[in-house]
Amino acid sequence: MGIEAKVREFIIETFLFGEHRGLRGDTSFLEGGILDSTGVMELVAFLEQTFSVTIADDELVPENLDSIIKVTEFMGRKGCFAPAVGAELSVILNSEVA
Amino acid sequence: MNGTTYFSKDALRIDPEEETEKICHFLRETMLNRLKRRGVVVGLSGGIDSSVTAALAVRALGKGRVMGLEMPERYCAEETVRFSSMVTATLGIPSVREDITGVLDAVGCYRRYDGAVRQVVPEYGEGWKSKIVTSDTMAQRGFTTFSVVVQSPDDVITRIRLPLQAYLEIVAATNFKQRSRKMLEYYHADRLHYCVAGTANRLEHELGFFVKLGDGASDVKPIAHLYKTQVYQLAEHLGIPMEIRTRKPTTDTYSLAQGQDEFYFSLPYEKMDLCLYARDNDVPPDQVADLLELTTDQTMGLLNDIDTKRRTTRYLHLAPILMQDSED
Numbered sequence: 001m002g003i004e005a006k007v008r009e010f011i012i013e014t015f016l017f018g019e020h021r022g023l024r025g026d027t028s029f030l031e032g033g034i035l036d037s038t039g040v041m042e043l044v045a046f047l048e049q050t051f052s053v054t055i056a057d058d059e060l061v062p063e064n065l066d067s068i069i070k071v072t073e074f075m076g077r078k079g080c081f082a083p084a085v086g087a088e089l090s091v092i093l094n095s096e097v098a
Numbered sequence: 099m100n101g102t103t104y105f106s107k108d109a110l111r112i113d114p115e116e117e118t119e120k121i122c123h124f125l126r127e128t129m130l131n132r133l134k135r136r137g138v139v140v141g142l143s144g145g146i147d148s149s150v151t152a153a154l155a156v157r158a159l160g161k162g163r164v165m166g167l168e169m170p171e172r173y174c175a176e177e178t179v180r181f182s183s184m185v186t187a188t189l190g191i192p193s194v195r196e197d198i199t200g201v202l203d204a205v206g207c208y209r210r211y212d213g214a215v216r217q218v219v220p221e222y223g224e225g226w227k228s229k230i231v232t233s234d235t236m237a238q239r240g241f242t243t244f245s246v247v248v249q250s251p252d253d254v255i256t257r258i259r260l261p262l263q264a265y266l267e268i269v270a271a272t273n274f275k276q277r278s279r280k281m282l283e284y285y286h287a288d289r290l291h292y293c294v295a296g297t298a299n300r301l302e303h304e305l306g307f308f309v310k311l312g313d314g315a316s317d318v319k320p321i322a323h324l325y326k327t328q329v330y331q332l333a334e335h336l337g338i339p340m341e342i343r344t345r346k347p348t349t350d351t352y353s354l355a356q357g358q359d360e361f362y363f364s365l366p367y368e369k370m371d372l373c374l375y376a377r378d379n380d381v382p383p384d385q386v387a388d389l390l391e392l393t394t395d396q397t398m399g400l401l402n403d404i405d406t407k408r409r410t411t412r413y414l415h416l417a418p419i420l421m422q423d424s425e426d
Contacts, residue, residue, distance in 0.1 A: 030406075033409065036406075036409075036410035037241060037242040037243075037244075037406075037410065038262065038265075038266070040241040040242075040243075041243070041244075041260075041261070041262040041265060042262050044262075045261055045262050057233065057243060057259060060233075060241045060243055061241070062241070065241065
């Protein structure tokens with residue numbers, strides 16, 4: 001599964017209760033009310049664990065994280081082309097979130 | 099706002115006497131017609147908001163119908179109790195002091211908090227201090243992030259961005275403090291057949307800087323329509339002691355001192371007030387930028403952050419949603 005598909009699956013499963021809800025590649029997470037600051041933290045944790053990257057504070061901007069396309073391009077710029085070996089989506093999905 | 103009136107700090111100027119009368123009338127009518135309780139319990143933090151709320155209640159109902167409740171805990175600042183006692187003495191109201199450290203210990207507040215911090219600072223423990231701070235909305239144009247600042251026993255200070263789970267657990271643990279205080283406020287309100295007054299100002303109320311069913315819970319909120327700057331104007335008019343009027347607003351929640359502008363608001367209250375007023379009154383951003391001595395980009399970031407805070411904290415204001423009331 002490529003980066004875009006992984007990110008899309010994570011967004012749908014984590015924030016949309018498994019329903020597609022018309023989510024497009026360019027749907028703004030902020031304007032669509034999909035992510036708040038807690039959601040951004042979840043997304044960052046997912047990206048760091050799944051793609052084995054470190055995301056700096058100054059990279060936490062809408063230009064990098066506000067849609068599936070932007071996230072995919074951002075991961076591409078960080079040299080990611082596929083999930084790291086052993087980084088399972090289920091680790092994130094099953095983690096306890098209050 | 100029309101183009102001929104230039105935005106200035108005077109936008110927040112009120113007539114304290116007139117405003118006091120309006121609030122007192124509102125309080126009396128609310129008590130008589132809706133709440134039907136004999137008096138008011140006010141939790142006193144030694145800060146400006148609770149002091150003004152108590153003073154207004156005394157003006158509205160008389161000192162015999164207002165009870166001040168002081169509820170310090172292990173990490174309250176030294177001046178908290180001194181200032182809250184000063185308020186009860188100045189107003190001449192009866193008060194009760196309930197140290198909630200034992201309650202918090204019993205529910206595991208401190209243990210859970212320390213455990214959450216240890217997720218990012220494994221050596222955190224006895225002799226360490228900490229607090230949570232937010233990213234700088236003006237310096238960082240992006241999403242808000244939260245960091246823990248820890249001070250080791252040998253005074254080395256470190257700041258670490260929090261991962262989601264540690265952040266949520268820290269907030270959940272500290273929320274015990276506001277909720278324990280509210281539980282005690284309602285205990286005293288019940289035994290006296292009083293109501294509970296909330297002490298939130300407009301910034302806190304509208305931007306969601308409160309704990310749901312904690313300090314956000316109350317029967318009446320007499321100053322929730324007032325900007326913090328206006329609360330200070332009332333404080334002077336109502337004779338709140340100078341020491342309290344000059345105390346820097348603090349959350350008084352963490353073992354390291356934490357200003358409100360470090361955790362939630364990205365500017366000192368007097369500037370946040372002006373931003374909120376500007377947002378709600380369509381003041382052109384360039385005028386706001388001029389007044390606050392910021393760039394237009396920084397100002398737009400702050401104004402957008404107001405919208406974000408309103409949107410993301412809407413849940414805090416919601417009463418339980420019933421199926422028959424659902425729009426879906």
